[in-house]
Amino acid sequence: DAGITQSPRHKVTETGTPVTLRCHQTENHRYMYWYRQDPGHGLRLIHYSYGVKDTDKGEVSDGYSVSRSKTEDFLLTLESATSSQTSVYFCAISGDRAYGYTFGSGTRLTVV
């Protein structure tokens, strides 16, 4: 989506390896979020950030860490990937509450 990009779009990795997903925004929004989408669960919040170096946990944060060293970049790291972390990961940015988030196009991660 315009103003927010995720990389990579697809990744296959082995169990036990660390993986980092990147989210980049050009909108200068303060709030950034990482969600995962799984069948039957909708979108669940992993971590979010409310400013540079300010982050907090969401509802499914175990096994994940994040970092935000610049306003425009929000990184999600799977410290030691497991098969249960196979999912589609979405990054989002937030501006006006009435318009909710703008989402990136997603990263499909497969852990084998």
Next chain:
Amino acid sequence: DQQVKQNSPSLSVQEGRISILNCDYTNSMFDYFLWYKKYPAEGPTFLISISSIKDKNEDGRFTVFLNKSAKHLSLHIVPSQPGDSAVYFCAASARDSSYKLIFGSGTRLLVRP
């Protein structure tokens, strides 16, 4: 404990008819409700929202109704078009919650030509 629930995983509607997607919530602190639409291999896109001070919001073919006493909202699409076939997510946020959105599990809408 699901705070936002979409109890219908799928819905099939004839083109030109009305589509009604439903959503229930449990948290009385929610004060903004949104609907998102998602096509395969794309990120969700914002469709329409409603504040808790209103009970209806309309945007073209899309209308969202909010019943606070029942903690229920619905999305009406009239008339439905084949291009509306997608997964629809209901979401809610509470005041002073860092804009965090809580999503339902989604309803897959199929509009038959």
